[in-house]
Structure formats: structure tokens, C-alpha cells
Amino acid sequence: MSRADSHEHFLDAASVEPAVFALRPDYRALLLVVDGLQAAPSNPASEELLDLAEAHARTLLGECAVEELPHVAAWREAYRAFGAKPQRTRNSLEALTRRAGEKLPRVNALTDIYNAISLLHQVPIGGEDPDLYQGPARLVRATGDEHFEAFANHAPVTEHPSPGEVIWRDDLGVTCRRWNWRQGPRTGLSDQTETALFIFDALDPMTNEALHAAAADLTTALTLASPGVTVSQRLMSAQ
Template sequence: MLDDIWVDEAVFALRPDFAVLVMTAYDLRNGPTDDRSRAWLAEAAEQPVQTEKIDAWKDAYRAFGAKPQKTRPSVDALTRRLPLPEINQAVDAYNSISVKHALPIGGEDLDRYVGPARLLRAGGGEESEEALGQPEPGEVIWRDDLGVTCRRWNWRQGARTRLTEETTNAIFLLERLEPMSLEELKEAGEELADLLTELSPEVRITTRVVSDGK
């Protein structure tokens, strides 16, 4: 699964500095928010807002015609929500890392995917959930063989593949633009892996960075 995930050249043409750290986590034990994951969220909420990183994502949205003040990049929307929302332990884990590093992160149920995840620009007519709405031509989307899993790069994920308390196999997508370095991206991935391992000592984690030309 990890090796089959890809990013279309049209996305790199839009933002050559884009990279995504893809992480799979097998044998994950998720559960409702508890004191431990609540503390992760509280600590992340105390971090200063890293405006330059968020502004880079706003620029990326404008590049494909989206209005970031109307449909905000996920990390921008998340940093505006204080206290941070409590969803479940695994989501709390990646949301805390997202806010700490000003890094958009998506987490989804790997068993609900049909075919590999891929990031591309919409051609129009892609299958999409009613709640997500129909992507506009040229919009950057994540999708699998069944249809759209996340619209406008990282604005809104679909319900079909979302992480739930019953999820046992998950995929996490950590999306980087400059000024974040690739080194910090990898550090954020290691921090998320540590939190997931704290939740599930038996979890099996693998990672891969996909960047321009790789």
C-alpha cells in the first residue's frame, strides 16, 4: 500500500516544494479521548501560531482558485479552534502534532480505502460524498478508486474513510510546504509515531516521503 501512493505531476507543477510523509499504522488500538490525549491537545494549544507556514498553505489554495478565507486549510482552521476539539485518541494525537508544527495532517481508516491514495487535480465528475460536494476542475484532491477522500488538498475529509474508535489500520498524510524543512517534516512524523506507539505498543508503523521527482 505504502509504495502505491502517489502525487500527480500537476500538483508538483503547482507547488514544487510540496512533500507528503505517508505513514501507515497497523494493529492500532484507538479509543475515546482520555486524559492522556486531552493533555496532548492542551499542550499543542499553548504553542504560538506559526503564521508563515499557514500563509504558505493559503497561497497554495489561491494557486488552484480556492479562497482560503472561505475554505481554510485544515491547519489554519484547527489553530483557530481553542480549546482544540476532542475526537478520539488517534485523531487527538495527529491534531496535536498538526498544531505543534503548523502542518496539515489527515488520518484515515486504511481498511475503508479501495485502491491506493493519490493526490491530483480534479478533472470534474469525480465521485464525491454529498457532504463534501463536487470538486471543481483543477481543484487539488485526495482520492482512491471509489472517489474523493479529501477536498481542496486538506480542507475537508470525507466520512467514508474517517478514523473511528473501531479503526485498527490507519493511514496518516503529513503535508509539507516551505518554509517547513524536510527535516522538520520527518521529526513531526517521528513524534506522531511515538504518540501512536504510546496508545498501542504493538502498532506496526512504516513511513515514506513523497516529493517532487520521487
């Protein structure tokens, strides 16, 4: 099987269980697999894009409180629906927007780019390495027995999600807790990543057109940074 075929197979095998759509029928996940990435430190191009995104975030925060931003508010409601307290565990969009009110740390070109797109389009985006997955990516409601490998005080620890919590997982365990709150290091991006999986999480009022526009801008930015990348994508929804 070619790499392109394997990535198409990975996307085809991804799923969202009905219990998640029962919780939020308006939920959509747009998955992108981008192959041929070239590792690079933060650079003038990624810095310029992130500067633009931070300025956009500051403009939004000057108009209303972060929790009143439409997509942030929708995610807060979704978190409450499965028992999470959004004031304690913030969805990734809210956390990033709050931090961008000042200045985000520069990590590397890849991370800087997808953080910038998340801010500019106000959509949660997770970045992972699909080659590190064991089996397909699945969004489910947890039983509470699943394993989530994390770090606490620089030491590895095993956590378990709360029963009913919405989690991304593979055959080995949890890859991201509370929908888009905390990604695990096991499948995380690194300086050795050549293929990345990007998960765009959308709720109303974000439209499919806006969701695809965000993905298109990410694709454009990554193509400029790594000419020759190939991109596969899939939209999953209740429909």
C-alpha cells in the first residue's frame, strides 16, 4: 500500500460514535492528513502569520469577553453537556485566544502555523502524527477505563477520563481528552514529524464553508513552508 493509500485508509477508518452526535448533532470534524512536511524552526514567515493572528485575537478581545465569542461560547456549552466545567478546563480555542491576548510562545514553524490558523478562523485545531496511531482515530464517549498517557512534574503518569467524557482515542488509549482540551504526548507532533493529522472541531454557528476555508488556509500556509506536500481530507458529520 502506498503512503497516499494508507493515509486515505486512515481517514476512511476514522469515526465519530452516535453518542457524540446525540450530545451535539451540529458537531462536525474535518480531518486533514498532510504528508511531506519539512521540519523547521520558527521563521519570519511563520512569525508573520502568528503576529497577524495575535493581532486578530486582540481585536476580538477588545470587542467582547473571550467567553462571549460565538464559537468559544458554543464549545463551553458542549463541555457542560458532558459534565466538564469550562471555567476549569477550557476548550483549545478559548485557551489559545486567551494566551494570544498577550503573546504566544514560538514553538516551531508547523505548530506556529496551525495555531495561527486556529486563531484567525476561531476554530479548535489539533495536530497529531498519524504514523504514531495504533488503529483508527475515533471520537467516543468514555467508559472511564481508557488509558491516557501524560506527564506530571516531568514524570510519565497514566490518567483515566471521566465516564461520559468525550475523547479522541485509538486502539491503545486516549489521544485527546475532553474533545479538544488536552492532547497526549504519545501521538503528538515533533521535529521528526513528516506527516501530520489536523483535526478541526466545529459547532454551530460555524458553517461548513467557514470550516473548509480554515482548512484551505492551513493547506496554503503549509504548502508555502513545505513545497510538494500532499493533502487528504474528510468531513465527518451527523448527516
